[in-house]
Amino acid sequence: MRDVHVDRDLSAYLDGEVAPEERTGIEAHLAACDRCSRRLAELRAIASLMASLPSARASRSLVPTVTERWTWLRPVRSLSMLASGAFLFVFLLTAVARTGTGLSGAGAPAAAQPAASAFGAGAAAEATSLQRAAPAAPAPTAPSGAPAPAFGPFDSAQQRSVATAAPTAAPNALSDAQKRADAASPSVAAAPQEGILRQVTGADAPAPNPLLDPLVWLKLSFVAAAVAIAVHVRLRTT
Amino acid sequence: MEEGDADLVDRARRGDGRAFETLARRHENGLYRHVLRIAGTQSDAEDVVQEAFISAWRSMASFQGGSFRAWLYRIATNRAIDLIRARRRRGELPLEPAEDDEVAWAEPAATGPDLPELASQSEAMAFVEQALGTLPAEQRAALLLRDVEGFDYAEIAQITAVEIGTVKSRIHRGRVAVRNALVARGWRGAGG
Numbered sequence: 001m002r003d004v005h006v007d008r009d010l011s012a013y014l015d016g017e018v019a020p021e022e023r024t025g026i027e028a029h030l031a032a033c034d035r036c037s038r039r040l041a042e043l044r045a046i047a048s049l050m051a052s053l054p055s056a057r058a059s060r061s062l063v064p065t066v067t068e069r070w071t072w073l074r075p076v077r078s079l080s081m082l083a084s085g086a087f088l089f090v091f092l093l094t095a096v097a098r099t100g101t102g103l104s105g106a107g108a109p110a111a112a113q114p115a116a117s118a119f120g121a122g123a124a125a126e127a128t129s130l131q132r133a134a135p136a137a138p139a140p141t142a143p144s145g146a147p148a149p150a151f152g153p154f155d156s157a158q159q160r161s162v163a164t165a166a167p168t169a170a171p172n173a174l175s176d177a178q179k180r181a182d183a184a185s186p187s188v189a190a191a192p193q194e195g196i197l198r199q200v201t202g203a204d205a206p207a208p209n210p211l212l213d214p215l216v217w218l219k220l221s222f223v224a225a226a227v228a229i230a231v232h233v234r235l236r237t238t
Numbered sequence: 239m240e241e242g243d244a245d246l247v248d249r250a251r252r253g254d255g256r257a258f259e260t261l262a263r264r265h266e267n268g269l270y271r272h273v274l275r276i277a278g279t280q281s282d283a284e285d286v287v288q289e290a291f292i293s294a295w296r297s298m299a300s301f302q303g304g305s306f307r308a309w310l311y312r313i314a315t316n317r318a319i320d321l322i323r324a325r326r327r328r329g330e331l332p333l334e335p336a337e338d339d340e341v342a343w344a345e346p347a348a349t350g351p352d353l354p355e356l357a358s359q360s361e362a363m364a365f366v367e368q369a370l371g372t373l374p375a376e377q378r379a380a381l382l383l384r385d386v387e388g389f390d391y392a393e394i395a396q397i398t399a400v401e402i403g404t405v406k407s408r409i410h411r412g413r414v415a416v417r418n419a420l421v422a423r424g425w426r427g428a429g430g
């Protein structure tokens with residue numbers, strides 16, 4: 001038996017945290033010492049009380065959300081960005097192509113001029129040439145000699161002005177031709193008028209291919225970019 | 239490592255957020271209970287536990303193995319002790335009592351309630367909670383980790399980053415302090 005009290009080791013002994021040889025010495029002392037045995041019982045009682053303390057619970061969940069709920073949106077963002085870029089590229093291609101068409105189309109009035117001046121060939125032939133020249137000939141519509149718009153293809157409003165301007169020129173040219181044609185054959189003179197009317201209303205014009213319209217691609221590019229931005233914001237705020 | 243934690247810990251270390259959330263939910267209540275008794279207020283305890291989880295998630299890749307629960311308790315305990323130290327420095331809390339090497343055992347009253355009677359009273363629990371509140375933070379943390387959370391001395395030494403001898407001393411002095419607080423309330427002690 002140890003002669004000195006073992007107060008300091010009682011908690012470790014209670015918790016099974018003493019070496020075996022030390023344990024033997026403590027137990028020998030406890031067997032003979034009422035004071036240390038009483039204190040050991042008190043410490044055991046305290047440990048028991050501590051273990052039975054009520055558990056408080058948090059008022060809210062404390063577990064942070066570390067998983068990304070919107071991971072499936074990542075490819076959507078990438079695809080939208082790619083699509084936006086691709087649409088923009090196609091827009092540029094179609095715009096350049098349309099510009100080229102517009103420039104070559106601007107030369108048409110020059111070609112139409114000799115045809116229009118070849119009245120000697122007959123009123124019917126003249127009317128036919130007018131019919132061809134009218135839709136693609138903005139130049140004759142400008143009495144002041146203003147140059148034809150070269151960038152018309154980008155502006156649908158401008159296109160409309162060209163289309164509507166054509167008839168204003170056509171009747172002027174027509175009036176001379178008609179006067180001569182009237183003398184020759186009134187029935188033939190009616191034909192150019194109908195042809196011009198068809199050009200104005202576009203009744204016989206082929207439907208424009210929307211895939212060749214740059215505006216369509218520009219709008220698609222904007223839409224795809226908007227989607228990419230919206231998805232990006234969603235992912236950032238998650 | 240706790241049974242059932244190992245697989246989740248492996249997955250969490252590889253970046254599986256759902257596995258980490260499952261682990262966190264598993265230890266949430268115990269961690270909150272522990273931190274509340276160190277930090278003292280519900281809002282502080284909730285903040286500390288939540289920050290501890292976030293810190294643990296960010297450090298998951300560097301977790302070296304061993305007890306994940308002990309690792310979580312280490313992060314949370316350190317944060318809670320840092321918090322009350324900061325509040326003491328700002329004068330929001332009274333100065334912490336010094337850890338005394340001497341352990342004084344108060345003499346119990348000749349008459350009074352015996353332990354079984356005391357244990358059955360909710361009042362006794364309130365006394366113990368009050369007594370815990372008077373202990374120095376490190377001593378309180380060590381005692382709670384042992385008697386409430388059930389960690390062994392080696393784990394407590396890891397959690398609180400001290401030697402096992404210090405853990406042994408803190409737990410013993412903490413228990414005696416709580417015992418003395420009950421004696422001051424009229425507890426008769428054992429075999430009185």
